[in-house]
Amino acid sequence: MVSLSAVQSSNSLIPSTLPRGLVAVFVGGTSGIGESTLKKFAKLSITPRIYIIGRSQEAGERIEAECRLLNPEGVYIFIQADVSLIRVVDELCEEIKAKETHLNILFLSAGLPILDRRETPEHLHLLASLNYYSRLRFITNLLPLLQRASALRRVVTVAGGGLEGPLDPSDFPALHVPLRAIRGHLTTLITLGLEAVATKAPEVSFVHDYPGTVKTPLMSRTEGFLGVFLRALVYLLGRWMCVPLEESGDRHLYLATSARYPPRKGESSRDFAVPLGSGVEVARGTTGEAASGVYSVGWDCEGPSPAAEKLLAGLREAGMVDEIWRHTEKEFKRITE
Template sequence: MVTLADVKSSNALIPSTLPPGLVAVFVGATNGIGEVTLKKFAKQSRQPRVYLVGRSQDAADRIIAECRMLNSAGEYIYIKADVSLIRVVDEVCDSIKAKEKTINLLFLSAGLPVLDRSETSEHLHLLAALTFYSRFRFITNFLPLLQRASGLRRVVTVAGGGIEGKLDSTDFPALRIRFIAIRGHIATLITLGLESIARNAPEVSFVHDYPGTVSTALTKNMPGILGYIARASIYFFGRWICVPLEESGERHLYLATSARFPPASGDGDNSGVPLGDGFDVAQGTTGAGSGVYSVGWDCESASAAVQKLLAGYREKGLPEDIWRHTESEFKRITVPEARL
């Protein structure tokens, strides 16, 4: 386990070790983990330019005002959007690409308390749309800007790193999978999908993490019996099972900025806050410092059992299959002729 003290020590070095003018895009930043991580990034960075993408104008106004109090030298831009829709993701990306040539950090944490088979207007399973398809659309749209950045070049997606499970290759969109198995399925989908992208982007590092149990609006608004169980568990056992929101923000800032998670190119001296004594680069999904990292709430790499599971799917060519499926869905949604 990476202790909270070690995390904070690394984060405290951001102003002195990372360059000024970092450009960051936070998707799902108007509440919860995205919000608290954004504010910690704003506080520690020198003259950052930060894009907040979310659904609540009121929340964005409040967060921007708080960020300006934390760091008046930063620039904070809000883009209101429903990022469950691929076409909307494209519009958001186009608006940012019109202003920016490079991006240093893409932080993805959008989510909803979805516990049914709801579909978007683009005929994607809403849960999968938010946690996989739209996030991967952001990544692919912004990948050239990430590759062109100097210094930090990182993607962090907050979902299920370290808890990857059985993947149903006949149902990538999770339309038929039992709800009890969806979390592991989508977590594996994300990690193997990142591996596929990373092969063509060795200059960029990709972190997929599981935040643990964090009391956020997502939990508080979760419907049905599962929502009741989640809230009751937090109420009675939160002291022992929950990661405090402030700690989660510190840990996610660490995942976003520490050189412990370098790109596969091995540019360790230029990939984040330098490592302290006693720390080595993290074990990636295909080896130490491999560029794709599956990590748990404690900022440690996935277990040997998860590594073995992923290796088995990798041997079967699942990363390639996942990417072919993802590209076909993007084409179906965005190319008119493909919908005929």
């Protein structure tokens, strides 16, 4: 486990070790973990440019104003959008690419309080769209900007890192995967999807994390029996089982900035990731090797487990990385053409 004190110590070095003018995009940054993380980034960065993408205009305007109070020298740009739609993602990315020459951090945490089979107008499973397809579309669209950054180049996607489970290759979109197995299925889909992208961009690092149980507005809006159960569980055991939102924000900023999660190649002192503290080692990636460029970590910034490594290795050997990417590109082509 990476201690909270080590996390906070690393984050405190951001003003002195990262360059001025970092550009970050926070998708799902209008509440919960995304909001907490971006405010910490805004406060500690020197003249940052931050794009805040979310559904709520009211929340977006509030966060813009709060960020200006935290750091008046930064630039904060809110864009209201429904990012469950691939065509909307494409429009957003074109808008960002028209304004920016590079991107340092892409932080993806958009979610909805549902676990049913609802579909988007583009005929994707809504839960899968928000957790996988939309996020991978943001990543692939903005990858050229990330690759052109002279400093930090990092993607963080908040979902189920370290909780990879059996994958149904006949149903990648999870339209028929049992609800009890859907988290493991989608978590594996995300991790192997990131591995596919990482082969095209070895100079970018990718972190897929599970934040633990964090009391956020998303939990209060979760529908049905699951919502009732989660809220009751948090009420009774929250003191022991929940990660405080402030701590979660600290940990996610660490995931986004620490040299502990380097890309597979190209990372050096000139890349300006926050340097490792005394006794801290580079993280082990999803392949089981240190500094492999793709990281699947739990709430404690550690992972993956030996069981998850073994599962991913088997799927990798079976050619699932390529198969997942063929499916993903086919879906993007179907939707956009």
